[in-house]
Amino acid sequence: MRFSGFTKGRAMLWFWKRMAPVVLKHDEVLGTYCCVEGERAERVHKSLTYDRDRFMSDAAEAKRLAEPGRCTFIFGEAPAYWLGDELLEDGWEVEIGREVRSAGGWYCGPVARLFTLGHPPDYRNWRDYVALGIGQQHATELIRMALDPKLHGGSAGCAALWAAPHAWRALAQLRAEAAVRPLLSLLRRIDEFDDNRVNEEIPIALGGLAQQRFRR
Secondary structure (H helix, E strand, C coil), X not given: CCEECCEECCCCCCCCCCXXXXXXXXXXXXXXXXXXXXXXXXXXXXXXXXXEECCCCCHHHXXXXXXXXXXXXXXXXXCHHHHHHHHHHCCCCEEECCCCCCCHHHCCXXXXXXXXXXXXXCCCCCCCCHHHCCCHHHHHHHHHHHHCCCCCCCXXXXXHHHHHHHXXXXXXXXXXXXXXXXXXXXXXXXXXXXXXXXXXXXXXXXXXXXXXXXXX
């Protein structure tokens, strides 16, 4: 049984016929993981370890997650949106296991709606979040969502993977100064996960917040 963890680098796009989706699940101890049947496991492994592994799971603990005839891939605390970006880029469809709990109930209506917006393909063309009813009063909730790497499920399905990027984009549009330090903390993901989304978007968000300070 192969256990694979955090990776770095770009993987080649696979041009196979339509493949069954990769189903992401969550374990309270080991974090996000998926179990893939043997004939597809090697493809997933190559997609996620194009350069080199950054982390290897404890196989003894991970055995309890194993499913017959499947290889288990452990991603730990890798951000949910990062996993979604990596798998989609490599041609995989993604689903979230039915047993994964929703976090929508932890947020008020307008903020909870960010779980439903799905994959934002363009790093620079941001939607109008104020038009969704999001305002300064939601800054604390948005910061919590932006920093949360955990996999969440619910009726929104895999759209929930990208709630965090929508949250930090909303914070930038609101010019929420309280978000400066929290968003700065996300920059470490550039080294940890080769996180292109953070690399592209967080400097833009911080630039908008800095402009707000200079206007005072």
